[in-house]
Amino acid sequence: MGAGFSGLHLLHRLRGDGYSVRVLESAPEVGGTWYWNRYPGARCDVESVDYSYSWDGDLQQEWEWTEKYPAQRDILAYLSHVADRFDLRKDVELETTVTGATWDESTSRWSVRTEDGRAYAAQFLVMAVGCLSVPKEVDLPGLEHFGGQVLRTWNWPEDAELAGHDVCVIGTGSTGAQVVPALAEVVARLTVVQRTPNFVIPTRNRPLAEGELEAVKAEYPERRRRNAGHSAGVFRSDNPKNAMEVDAAERQATFQERWEGGGINFLGSFADLMFDQAANDAICSFVREKIGEIVEDQKVAELLKPDSYPLGAKRPVVATDYYETFNRPNVSLVDVRENPLEAFTESGLALANGEQHDFDTLVLATGFDAFTGAFTKMEIRGRDGVLLRDVWQEEGPKTFLGLSSAGFPNMLMPANAGSPSVLSNMVTSIEQHVSWIADLLAEMRARGLRTVEAEPQAQEKWVEHVEEVAHMTLWPNGDSGSWYRGANIAGKPQLFMPYAAGVVEYGKALEKSAKSGYEGFVLA
Ligand code: FAD
Ligand code: NAP
Numbered sequence: 001m002g003a004g005f006s007g008l009h010l011l012h013r014l015r016g017d018g019y020s021v022r023v024l025e026s027a028p029e030v031g032g033t034w035y036w037n038r039y040p041g042a043r044c045d046v047e048s049v050d051y052s053y054s055w056d057g058d059l060q061q062e063w064e065w066t067e068k069y070p071a072q073r074d075i076l077a078y079l080s081h082v083a084d085r086f087d088l089r090k091d092v093e094l095e096t097t098v099t100g101a102t103w104d105e106s107t108s109r110w111s112v113r114t115e116d117g118r119a120y121a122a123q124f125l126v127m128a129v130g131c132l133s134v135p136k137e138v139d140l141p142g143l144e145h146f147g148g149q150v151l152r153t154w155n156w157p158e159d160a161e162l163a164g165h166d167v168c169v170i171g172t173g174s175t176g177a178q179v180v181p182a183l184a185e186v187v188a189r190l191t192v193v194q195r196t197p198n199f200v201i202p203t204r205n206r207p208l209a210e211g212e213l214e215a216v217k218a219e220y221p222e223r224r225r226r227n228a229g230h231s232a233g234v235f236r237s238d239n240p241k242n243a244m245e246v247d248a249a250e251r252q253a254t255f256q257e258r259w260e261g262g263g264i265n266f267l268g269s270f271a272d273l274m275f276d277q278a279a280n281d282a283i284c285s286f287v288r289e290k291i292g293e294i295v296e297d298q299k300v301a302e303l304l305k306p307d308s309y310p311l312g313a314k315r316p317v318v319a320t321d322y323y324e325t326f327n328r329p330n331v332s333l334v335d336v337r338e339n340p341l342e343a344f345t346e347s348g349l350a351l352a353n354g355e356q357h358d359f360d361t362l363v364l365a366t367g368f369d370a371f372t373g374a375f376t377k378m379e380i381r382g383r384d385g386v387l388l389r390d391v392w393q394e395e396g397p398k399t400f401l402g403l404s405s406a407g408f409p410n411m412l413m414p415a416n417a418g419s420p421s422v423l424s425n426m427v428t429s430i431e432q433h434v435s436w437i438a439d440l441l442a443e444m445r446a447r448g449l450r451t452v453e454a455e456p457q458a459q460e461k462w463v464e465h466v467e468e469v470a471h472m473t474l475w476p477n478g479d480s481g482s483w484y485r486g487a488n489i490a491g492k493p494q495l496f497m498p499y500a501a502g503v504v505e506y507g508k509a510l511e512k513s514a515k516s517g518y519e520g521f522v523l524a
Contacts, residue, residue: 001025002374003092004032005427006128006414008079009053009434012086014126017438022120023088023128024112026097030083032130034075039153039175039365041182042072045203045264045318046425049216050234052078054224054431059085061217069205069263100379101125103409108450110410123450125411126437127375131422134373136366136489140170142343148360153179154368162361164188168348171365172198177319179365180331190331191357193341193349196481197306198314199287200322204262231502233420233428238268243279246270255286263318273312274473280310287311294323303335309478315422370483371417371497372397382408396486396493400454400462400520401509403433409453412437417497418466422484424503432503436510443514444523451524458520463495470496 001007003025014021027035044051048065063078070078083089097115104111104121112120135154143150151160153175162183168191169180176192177200184190216223226235243251251270258266272279288305295301304323325331340352348358369376372392380388386407391398399405402418414433415421421429444452470476476485476496486492499506513519 001098001125002032002128002130002133003027003030003083003094004034004128004130004133005053005079006130006430006434007032007092007126008082008088009055009430010126010128010414010437011088011091013055013434013438014441015091017442019441021091022122023092024096024098024114024120025092025094028095029076029080030089030092030094031076031079033132034072034079036133036154037156037175038072038076038158039156039179039182039363040186041178041180041320042153042175043178043203043205043320044070044072044075045174046234046427047263048074048208049213049223050227050425051075051427053082053427054220054227056086057220060220065208065213067205067207069203098378100381101411102381102385103383103411105383108409123410124441127411127413127416129374129416131371131416131426132368134369134377135364136369136373138364138366139490140344140364140366141341142345143362144344145346146344146348146362147346148362150362150364153363153365162187165361166359167191167361167363168193168357168359169363169365171367172196173365173367174315174317174319175367176365177317177322179363181319181321181325183363184325184328184331187361188330189359190328191334191359192326192331193334193336194303195336196308196314196479197304198317199284199306199311200317200319201264201266201287202259202262202322203318203320204260205320227425227428228432228507229504231420231424231504232264233424233426233432233503236265236268239270241270242272242276243270243282244272244276251282252286255283259286259290264316267312267316274310274475277310277474277477280312280474284311291323294327296327300326300333303333309480309482310474313475313478313484314480314482315484367483367488369489369492370422370486372486372492380408380411382411393493396463396495397497398459398463400459401506401513402462402499403437404452404454404521406454406456406459409451411453412440418462418499420499420501420503420506423498423500429503432507432510436514439514440518443518447523449523452518452521455520455522462520466499467496470500473500475500 003023007023011023029035048070101110101112110122110125163186166189167187170193172194254269258269291304292301342350342352350356376389397417399418415429481487485494485496
């Protein structure tokens with residue numbers, strides 16, 4: 001299921017290995033994340049030359065990236081090209097939403113149902129359904145009373161025309177921080193509703209310089225090896241020094257240099273930023289100072305300064321001209337932390353203190369039911385009819401190595417909860433999983449084995465390990481309300497879902513299991 005980076009790569013690899021493969025995809029086009037998130041300003045924060053497949057040398061030589069960080073439309077064009085170039089479309093069924101799947105013990109196969117009543121049978125179900133593919137349900141009081149138009153950044157309408165409108169954006173995460181500056185340039189008035197401020201790092205995107213792409217292409221295999229050898233799945237020239245080992249002047253100069261360079265390299269300023277509270281406090285202070293320098297109205301600047309969680313505990317936000325946008329005369333900030341949103345009215349919203357803000361268009365950048373959302377939406381029944389939704393809503397997404405959940409044989413889950421996924425360049429993590437899954441299936445075929453599933457004890461240990469590693473860092477600290485641990489959704493079980501040790505350590509765990517005959521999995 002799913003025709004994003006994961007599903008397309010799986011299709012190509014498994015079809016090439018001689019399997020019969022069908023990809024079922026809800027959207028009318030391939031691309032996954034990059035089809036659905038078409039809002040103005042949507043852009044990737046991993047460099048284009050790294051946020052792309054490495055598995056075909058000709059493809060990476062042929063494709064012409066034009067900017068340092070690719071815009072949504074460029075990634076979508078790239079994935080569409082991949083689908084054409086490798087003749088993938090003939091095995092992808094678009095506009096096909098899977099509503100459920102049931103394990104049939106007697107045949108050792110899954111039967112899969114779609115919204116429009118079609119049925120499929122498959123030995124393996126590979127859930128390439130995405131970590132961030134189901135928007136969070138709207139939880140805004142009285143939204144039904146609002147008389148204007150409501151748009152979501154997810155599945156943004158192609159024909160949205162907002163020039164001259166009075167617009168309100170709710171949400172200041174990665175999506176909000178991208179859409180706000182883009183909309184500010186075209187709308188008449190923009191009201192930004194912020195609950196929890198974010199640390200926003202400047203992207204400093206630019207067109208690729210002459211010869212830059214050619215230089216990358218000349219050393220692509222080496223570059224891909226370096227990416228795979230970095231915990232984040234993308235090479236960063238991380239500073240090996242600890243922040244508190246150097247004096248204040250060196251600390252400031254290092255932060256300043258990386259702030260000017262832009263992008264996620266800023267997080268590599270020092271080695272201990274996610275381990276030592278004092279180090280993290282230093283980088284937080286640096287960003288707060290920058291906000292104070294950039295934003296002219298100091299009352300607004302104060303509201304924009306995050307102070308309740310370590311930088312990084314929420315997914316770091318990378319955006320262009322975010323803080324600068326609040327200096328525009330047509331932009332205002334409404335803080336709903338101290339003064340909560342009471343209700344929507346016909347013409348806008350009312351705050352608890354009686355303030356009223358009017359607008360004709362509301363844009364929701366309110367986030368996702370991350371990791372588990374796409375799974376729990378479906379009725380997936382494993383052994384003995386057990387419903388995955390019940391198990392995961394009770395205990396969270398328990399898996400071994402993030403790949404398989406006990407009781408759900410032959411259901412494999414690339415680049416999702418329990419693996420580095422969103423804490424890495426996702427394309428690197430996806431490639432790591434696709435090749436591991438392909439090797440597993442080849443081994444099963446060679447040994448005449450029909451089923452694979454997580455061994456319950458190995459699963460318990462893995463989930464504990466993922467949590468333990470997260471607690472060695474500052475990731476779980478503070479009042480971030482992060483989707484990393486399900487805290488953005490009321491009632492969702494809270495556990496740290498991505499594996500914080502990164503792709504290199506994780507790769508060792510994958511290899512260890514495979515080399516020992518898939519230790520931690522039951523093969524039958
Ligand atoms: P997706 O691209 O999410 O694809 C999953 C597909 O499964 C979707 O098309 C969905 O329609 C389909 N699907 C789900 N359920 C069903 C069903 N029941 N039936 C049929 N089809 C179904 N990652 C980075 O590394 N760097 C970034 O800068 C970055 N930026 C991002 C920006 C945004 C706005 C978002 C939302 C995510 C971003 N990510 C980024 C994460 C991004 O999701 C991954 O990098 C990557 O695109 C995931 O690919 P995927 O194929 O695993 O999942
Ligand atoms: P998000 O990080 O979860 O942010 C959602 C925002 O909506 C938060 O500011 C949240 O406030 C606010 N919100 C939600 N419900 C609200 C409510 N009822 N009232 C007021 N505010 C509310 O979601 P996202 O911005 O879509 O990003 C999700 C992830 O997608 C990112 O973390 C990143 O991994 C990926 N992404 C990446 C990029 C990129 O630059 N490459 C771009 C977009 C997305 P609180 O914080 O207070 O809950």
